[in-house]
Amino acid sequence: MATSSKTHVEQLVIGAGFAGLATAIRLQEDGERDFLVIEKGAEVGGTWRDNTYPGAACDVPSQLYSYSFAPNPDWSMSFSPQPEIQAYIRRVAEDAGVLDRFRFHTAVEAAVWDEAAQHWRVDLSTGETVTASILVSGAGGLSAPRLPDIDGIGDFRGEIFHSAQWNHDADLTGKRVAVIGTGASSIQIVPEVQRIAAHLDVYQRTAPYVLPRNDRTYTRLERLAFRHLPFVQRAYRTAIYWGRECYVPGFTLQPRLAWPAKRMALANIAKGISDPDLREKVTPTYEIGCKRILISNTYYPALDADNVDLVTDPISRITGDAVVTADGVEHPVDVLVVATGFFTTELPIAERIVGREGRSLAETWRDSGMAGYKGTTVHGFPNLFQVVGPNTGLGHSSMVFMIEAQVEYLRDAVRTMRRHEYATVEPRRDAQQRWNDDLQRRMRRTVWHTGGCSSWYLDEHGRNTTLWPRTTFAFRSLLSAFDVAAYEVTAPVREREGAPA
Known part of the structure; x- marks a missing residue:
């Protein structure tokens, strides 16, 4: 049976940009095939599908702004133009063989946690309702354009x-x-x-502040080396990575x-x-x-x-x-x-995701700003994983690196749930509080708070809920394994009720 006709899936992924595609590919590698990716647009790509304005290009070097597991030897320049990035994402999706479980022109109207059934009930713009054991939001922080409130x-x-x-x-x-x-x-x-x-x-x-764009066209020799000597491309990527750090x-x-x-x-x-x-x-x-x-x-x-x-x-x-x-x-x-940016601290998808206590993510965050555990999970929202969640943005390097770190954390969470037969995982309130107290303590000494400016990094409370205040390798290390001890877990309903397994 095709996934598109199912009413229940193990993992439902929202968004088909870098985050959603990485999630799908990595889940498939782990033998997880019962997943569905829904995307409001016409194809994969997310931000890079939508932003087609003249001159659109990445401000992170090409070698770093790509999946570590899918290097591209065909970048034409050291900083990729939008059409090349979109073509790269499309090719990676096709080569991975996951597109049969993608639904395009499909948006989430509401995703509500069903405590009794221990799954997410997701109403789609097509009029269908799908349930999922795990909900993954890869909707992104640069997906909802913000229009200025100007008189007239x-x-x-x-x-x-x-x-x-x-x-x-x-x-x-x-x-x-x-x-x-x-x-x-x-x-x-x-x-x-x-x-x-x-x-x-x-x-x-x-x-x-505008730095010179040290862009150049790759020579034919470099591109041949990237294709036939993969270690050369890895060396380029590594050098760029440490330069950015x-x-x-x-x-x-x-x-x-x-x-x-x-x-x-x-x-x-x-x-x-x-x-x-x-x-x-x-x-x-x-x-x-x-x-x-x-x-x-x-x-x-x-x-x-x-x-x-x-x-x-x-x-x-x-x-x-x-x-x-x-x-x-x-x-x-x-x-x-x-050109007034996006809703980054008031994510529209947060209005549509409703947790265990009947409150949406937006309502939960309204009083104190966005907050989660390791930028990926949120207390009160069982089996919800966010890729590019609170405090995972960067001011210096590639978001693809952060996305891959979060996807690895998700993969280990799924493996842990399978191994121990957990029906739900939800970060403990105290663990989430400690994580965010440490984040905000570190934030107080950063240039984002002491530098004398206002920016979209800060929310209405003056809290930086968008950026990561440490190195990217520290983030990857902290998310290298699913730390189940920081979570409240439950057994399946049938086991809790004493029914035969």
Whole structure:
């Protein structure tokens, strides 16, 4: 029987990006075949399927931004463009032979824990209900675009779209374009739009640090070596990995240790911008690393172009054909590009997952912010595993590394449940509290709290619930084995009731 026609599966995975795909592949390797992956989009890829804006590329080197178990010898450049990443994800999925258990165009409407039956009851957008012994959320933190709350934005008569929902039918050639935001997506979009727009306004609230993008095309010899001498590619990956880890002390111990990176960022401004007033506007006033560090060789020259204005006055309202700033100036615009990020501390999927006490994840987190045990499990939500959960994000390295660490923890949890015939596992409240107390204690000395900025890393309570405040190898070590002693476990219903097994 095909999985798609089943009403119960052992593992139900939400999302088919890097997290969901890794989960499926690794479960299959362990002999777990009774799983289902549901995905709201048309195919695998997640963020890399959806973000197709001009210039979209990764800011983590290609060799590290890929699965350790599926190296890609065919990267064309040291930093991969979006089409290559999406093609890589698609190929890995096809080669692994797991796509027969993927359901596309299917979203979760509600996932509710059934205490009596000891399983998750999941209502799907297709009208079906599926039950699952284990629920895995790989929905990701960069999957729900955040639109700005600006007076009058609904009245704008021109083209308007979020960077993650790019309208490729909209021709920006010769138009007056406005880009709101100066984050990771914006600095890739701006140089592309500057080349074709009649005029471009870039609205900046806080100047980012932008390092040079040391990108290059791989030579034919390198690509041949990657394909036929795998140890060469592993050596590249290892060198990049440890280079990235060198950022950690400057983020988590002493910001002065990040001075070399700060010097490179300031030199990038001097090189790319000739106008002294513009240089001052784009020079950050906080410590490097407090907000996400960006990389680009073309952003500053684009801002310096004659057809571009960097606007730093706050936006007061939007009319049918203009953006009005707090100084009363109207800036005419034909196309409005909103590059204002995502819901990262208020994950939409959290509204739909309801635990043992009848409360959703969102309700559980509303008073004190996102929190879990090892970024993967949550007290009150039996048999729920989150891949890219609370405090698993990074400001310096590859999220794929973190995803693989969490998937290994999940795999060992499934093995442990099989071996000991546990029906449920749920982190103890005291274990989760100790984990998060230690996290927040470490956070207090990091640049994200002491660096003098506000960022999407922090929630409304001022807590950093998104980032990991230690090295990635420490995270991997802490999740290398499922620590069942930190969990409350139960036997199957039939055993608890004394029924024959």
